[in-house]
Amino acid sequence: MRDDPAGLAEQVSSVLRHLVLLLRRTVAGQPLTSQQYGVLGSLEPGPRRMTELAEEHAVQLPTMTVQINRLEDAGLVTRGGDPADARVRTARLTDEGRERLRAVRAARIAHLTEELAALTDDERATLAAALPVLAKLGRS
Amino acid sequence: MRDDPAGLAEQVSSVLRHLVLLLRRTVAGQPLTSQQYGVLGSLEPGPRRMTELAEEHAVQLPTMTVQINRLEDAGLVTRGGDPADARVRTARLTDEGRERLRAVRAARIAHLTEELAALTDDERATLAAALPVLAKLGRS
DNA sequence: CGGGGAATATTAGCCAGGCTAAGTTAGTTG
DNA sequence: CAACTAACTTAGCCTGGCTAATATTCCCCG
Numbered sequence: 001m002r003d004d005p006a007g008l009a010e011q012v013s014s015v016l017r018h019l020v021l022l023l024r025r026t027v028a029g030q031p032l033t034s035q036q037y038g039v040l041g042s043l044e045p046g047p048r049r050m051t052e053l054a055e056e057h058a059v060q061l062p063t064m065t066v067q068i069n070r071l072e073d074a075g076l077v078t079r080g081g082d083p084a085d086a087r088v089r090t091a092r093l094t095d096e097g098r099e100r101l102r103a104v105r106a107a108r109i110a111h112l113t114e115e116l117a118a119l120t121d122d123e124r125a126t127l128a129a130a131l132p133v134l135a136k137l138g139r140s
Numbered sequence: 141m142r143d144d145p146a147g148l149a150e151q152v153s154s155v156l157r158h159l160v161l162l163l164r165r166t167v168a169g170q171p172l173t174s175q176q177y178g179v180l181g182s183l184e185p186g187p188r189r190m191t192e193l194a195e196e197h198a199v200q201l202p203t204m205t206v207q208i209n210r211l212e213d214a215g216l217v218t219r220g221g222d223p224a225d226a227r228v229r230t231a232r233l234t235d236e237g238r239e240r241l242r243a244v245r246a247a248r249i250a251h252l253t254e255e256l257a258a259l260t261d262d263e264r265a266t267l268a269a270a271l272p273v274l275a276k277l278g279r280s
Numbered sequence: 281c282g283g284g285g286a287a288t289a290t291t292a293g294c295c296a297g298g299c300t301a302a303g304t305t306a307g308t309t310g
Numbered sequence: 311c312a313a314c315t316a317a318c319t320t321a322g323c324c325t326g327g328c329t330a331a332t333a334t335t336c337c338c339c340g
Contacts, residue, residue: 008268009252015274016163017178022277023156035297038157050318063298065319070296087306087317112149115277123273128148130270133263134155137255138162175326190289203327205290210325227288227335 032104039067040076040093040101047080047092076100166251172244179207180216180233180241187220187232216240 023034032040035057042048042056054064068091071077076097082088093101116124163174172180175197182188182196194204208231211217216237222228233241256264 008256008264009249011271012256012267013248013252015271016159018275019156019159019277020163023160033296051316059297060299061318062300062320066297069319085307085317089318108153109146109149112153113146116148116152119273119276123276124148126270127152127273130266130273131151131155133259133267133270135158136259136263137159138166173325191287199326200328201289202291202329206326209290225288225336229289 030104030107032100035067036071036076037101037104037108039064039071039091040097041105043077043091043093043097044101047090049082049088049090051088053091071097166248170244170247172240175207176211176216177241177244177248179204179211179231180237181245183217183231183233183237184241187230189222189228189230191228193231211237 030037038057039053042053050061050064050068053068054061057064059067068077068079071091072079076094077091078094080090080092082090116127119127170177178197179193182193190201190204190208193208194201197204199207208217208219211231212219216234217231218234220230220232222230256267259267
């Protein structure tokens with residue numbers, strides 16, 4: 001019963017639910033919601049336009065507008081424009097935003113590292129082997 | 141660099157983000173939100189009390205109250221009581237709720253099954269091996 | 281017993297984060 | 311140059327979290 005796709009699907013579904021709850025707990029109480037953290041992460045390489053951000057986060061444009069508004073109010077990003085097209089607006093990290101991103105990322109990695117440290121070497125190896133497979137899911 | 145917990149943590153973190161987005165897409169447009177689906181799933185074996193449901197879903201009691209209110213309005217669950225303790229209230233699936241749960245679950249499993257069918261046997265085996273490890277994360 | 285604290289739920293009011301619809305401003309094109 | 315399209319923003323609604331404030335009911339101890 002473990003190698004048929006349908007049976008496996010049920011197990012995967014159940015594990016995914018568990019991981020979602022885990023992530024929720026990991027994020028609770030941090031100074032950034034996971035969505036805000038995600039957006040900041042997208043800005044790390046440099047300024048991005050609103051439409052790009054919305055697409056990358058699988059979200060409608062108005063939703064991203066509001067997110068950026070909040071981040072701007074918090075002083076973590078600033079808005080800019082494109083000299084070649086006055087319709088487009090860009091968001092860019094402020095220094096404070098970059099620092100905040102760094103700190104939150106460090107906290108998350110530390111948290112996960114702790115979880116992983118509780119596993120055996122074998123378990124970590126098994127997990128590492130499966131990551132590329134998980135990453136493939138949904139790429140179709 | 142692949143077997144130190146910290147490096148692994150970064151990879152896991154990234155894959156988790158991907159999976160969260162995948163789940164979001166899977167759920168979009170279905171006749172039940174993932175939270176409602178989750179609650180209905182908890183009711184499948186039989187009536188449950190509010191506190192139990194809240195704990196199981198890692199949510200405060202008032203949040204669960206509201207969820208059940210909505211499901212009740214939708215005709216998918218009914219409330220009951222405990223003859224032995226008049227303080228407790230229980231939620232139970234209606235026939236319609238049971239049918240809805242069945243349909244949504246089938247759709248989700250079908251979707252995941254499709255994803256999994258696109259993998260090779262080896263990849264499925266790798267994934268299956270890693271599921272118990274993933275399930276262990278956060279149990280500490 | 282009976283009165284007070286603990287347990288169980290609910291309601292109310294707040295916020296984040298989705299959505300669609302409608303409005304604005306700037307390019308593009310016939 | 312008028313009309314369409316593209317890029318955003320604003321407004322208004324919903325779900326789903328939270329805490330604080332009630333109600334009820336149970337239970338224990340004096």
